[in-house]
Amino acid sequence: MIRHPLKLGMVGGGEGAFIGAVHRMAAALDGDWRLAAGAFSTDAGKNTRTGDLLGLDPARVYATYDDLLAGETALPESERIDAVAIVTPNHLHAPVAIAALNAGFHVFCEKPMAMNSDEARAIAAAARASGKQFALAFTYSGYPLVEEARARVARGDFGAIRLVQVEYIQGWLSRSLDTEGNKQAEWRTDPARAGLGGCLGDIGTHAFHLAELVSGLRVETLSAELATHVPGRRLDDDVSALLRFENGARGTLKATQVAAGEENGLRLRIHGERGGLEWAQMEPNTLTLRWIDRPAEILRAGGPGLGASTTPLLRTPAGHPEGYIEAFANLYRGFAAIVRGDSAQVPGVADGLRTMAFVEAMIANATADTKWTEIVTGERE
């Protein structure tokens, strides 16, 4: 039976944007999705040029996301988009997601889910009421060796987990790029477009999500410090936290964008009673296992010893590096599966609510005179 690709509309991702192009590559990789429409930019010229370069029908390159939703709704069902990808700055995630869900479209949204927990809960309510799927771009969950790590912790290889250490170290905001015309830096340091957190919302949420996903444990309470190093910057650019997990495990989380010279240093270490693991995003095809009573093991993407839930996430034979686009494509493949009514593990509403509650707990703790603050999601997850 011929399987036709699902049709995607994109909001954001115009000329010069970062993540929109990554979504387009990832969505196309397995042939599950075809980009059919977009409202790529509020700049009319950029919007048109983006649509032209992507070979879209000009009638389906819309001036605004409202026009996109109305225009697509008016098309016959066989032509209309199935889902909307939201790749705009954070302040538009909730309005676009809620409007798209209410109009009957599935949504694949960038992280952080929203500006704050209230908005995240409003998205959750819209998803529930519409019965449509809502996926969230927690990219790092799409790496094959992250899945291998998760599966090994879950089956108890290391015994009860005691320690979880996650760090996300970047250096690109070490200078005041936000006042030098760098668009990505500009909105990320503007509370009106980024939300409650700076570095915290941008990459702290990735770190927190990865720590809970792979450990299989929830953080119950945290103790935080937020700092802003670059003079004049209005949001945090460097955050740290002590974490207490539900089973008594202890953890640390460090996220910074001012570690001068660093690239994209996301690293996770988890240890239990008998051993532990280490995974780092800049060497994503390696997973190191360490044992209390025998030498360390190194697992490689495509190599021997990987579990049944990992191998479907791989595309190339051992030694042919896979990376960021492929991990992202795994999320789009999962999203296609749930849109088609099949089952797949894709980050969604529950992950969004958790990570927004984390952001709020970090800020509450760092600004109050309390040692520990509980993470309260405040919603059925």
Ligand SMILES: NC(=O)c1ccc[n+]([C@@H]2O[C@H](COP(=O)([O-])OP(=O)(O)OC[C@H]3O[C@@H](n4cnc5c(N)ncnc54)[C@H](O)[C@@H]3O)[C@@H](O)[C@H]2O)c1
């Ligand atoms: N998952 C990841 O690993 C990852 C990585 C980078 C960025 N992100 C997230 O992706 C989102 C976008 O980040 P970015 O770095 O690509 O930003 P960007 O500034 O490069 O791109 C944003 C795009 O949105 C467009 N836009 C703004 N307002 C719009 C509107 N009203 N209608 C249509 N388009 C509009 C802009 O013109 C631009 O093309 C953010 O939420 C960010 O947190 C996620």
